[in-house]
Amino acid sequence: xxxxxxxxxxxxxxxxxxxxxxxxxxxxxxxxxxxxxxxxxxxxxxxxxxxxxxxxxxxxxxxxxxxxxxxxxxxxxxxxxxxxxxxxxxxxxxxxxxxxxxxxxxxxxxxxxxxxxxxxxxxxxxxxxxxxxxxxxx
Amino acid sequence: xxxxxxxxxxxxxxxxxxxxxxxxxxxxxxxxxxxxxxxxxxxxxxxxxxxxxxxxxxxxxxxxxxxxxxxxxxxxxxxxxxxxxxxxxxxxxxxxxxxxxxxxxxxxxxxxxx
Ligand SMILES: Nc1ncnc2c1ncn2[C@@H]1O[C@H](COP(=O)(O)OP(=O)(O)O)[C@@H](O)[C@H]1O
Ligand SMILES: [Mg+2]
Numbered sequence: 001x002x003x004x005x006x007x008x009x010x011x012x013x014x015x016x017x018x019x020x021x022x023x024x025x026x027x028x029x030x031x032x033x034x035x036x037x038x039x040x041x042x043x044x045x046x047x048x049x050x051x052x053x054x055x056x057x058x059x060x061x062x063x064x065x066x067x068x069x070x071x072x073x074x075x076x077x078x079x080x081x082x083x084x085x086x087x088x089x090x091x092x093x094x095x096x097x098x099x100x101x102x103x104x105x106x107x108x109x110x111x112x113x114x115x116x117x118x119x120x121x122x123x124x125x126x127x128x129x130x131x132x133x134x135x136x137x138x
Numbered sequence: 139x140x141x142x143x144x145x146x147x148x149x150x151x152x153x154x155x156x157x158x159x160x161x162x163x164x165x166x167x168x169x170x171x172x173x174x175x176x177x178x179x180x181x182x183x184x185x186x187x188x189x190x191x192x193x194x195x196x197x198x199x200x201x202x203x204x205x206x207x208x209x210x211x212x213x214x215x216x217x218x219x220x221x222x223x224x225x226x227x228x229x230x231x232x233x234x235x236x237x238x239x240x241x242x243x244x245x246x247x248x249x250x251x252x
Contacts (some may be wrong), residue, residue: 013217016196023200037202041176044200048193101189101197106173 005059007050009076012100015051018059019044025061026068031136039134042114043070045107046130050074052097054128067116070132079122086112086120139163139247141205141228144184147242148207148232153214155205155228163205166248168240172197180251186239188212195221204228209236 003025005018023040031039043059050057054076062069079085086108093103112118117133142159145152152159167178168186175185175197184205185198190212198206204227208214211233214222222229232239244250 013192015193016200019200020196033202037200040200044196045173045176100191100193101170101172102193104171104173106171106177110173110176 001063003061003063005061007047007057007059007072007074009051009053009055009057009074011051012096015048015100016044019047022061022068022070025063029063035134035136038114039068039070042111042132042134045110046070046072046132048100048102049107049130050076052093052100052102053077057127066137067133067135070130070134072130072132073127074129075127078124078126078128079120080124082120082122139243141184141230143246144205144207144243144248145230147246148230148234148239150207150230150232153229153231154219154223155226158204158226158228161228164249165251166240166243167251168236170236175203176201178203178251183251184243184248186236186243188236190214190218192218192221194218195225195227198222198227199225206230207232207239209234209239 019040026036054074057074060071088109089105091103091105097103115132115134119131122128163182165180165183170189185203186207188210195218206229208231
């Protein structure tokens, strides 16, 4: 099963919509609540990152019996130094993003601790691609 | 502690979730940083926050937090209330500061999560 969502950069009103839909979907599929929380917390941080740091993006969700795969691909400024971006506390977030309660530099570390696999690839001035995998039987 | 007791101690306005006022909570967590909130793991927890926007409600939804207390007279907008209702959340508003609200609720028996 596959689902797709569009995400608009800067649109803090809709930020979290995709994560909310995925949460409903996983509930319907009777996935364990703890696993659902892990998935949606990671996805929400990643969705907010597109809204906060990129121009626009697409979230692709792929569900199979053992796992969920989330691919978030955006057009945006990209991440020049991924190791640095992964560090807790590192953030280039704008004041507007901070007003929304984000921009503490904890998003990427939060994503990592909630999934089984995380791949982050980025090209400066092009965009970023984040792939997340979470197994249901964890 | 019952949510109704929290509301009383805070002299709070009940914005939504009136039907859940007799439910019990055990823990409190205070923050305006949503990434912090997304790290909490406890159940029966009330989020005490001065950040009142749609992302506060979304964050509660993702973190499985069902009770929110807005401090410093922060008001939930209509859009926030609608989303909160959709998620069956209880939302309270108080004029108390974060420190005062946390102090009173701590003293009354709510425990921290870390
Ligand atoms: N999709 C993205 N596009 C461009 N830059 C990003 C993206 N995601 C993260 N970043 C960069 O990595 C930094 C750290 O991200 P994160 O840990 O989520 O913290 P925060 O979003 O709070 O700044 C961001 O401040 C930004 O510089
Ligand atoms: Mg972030």
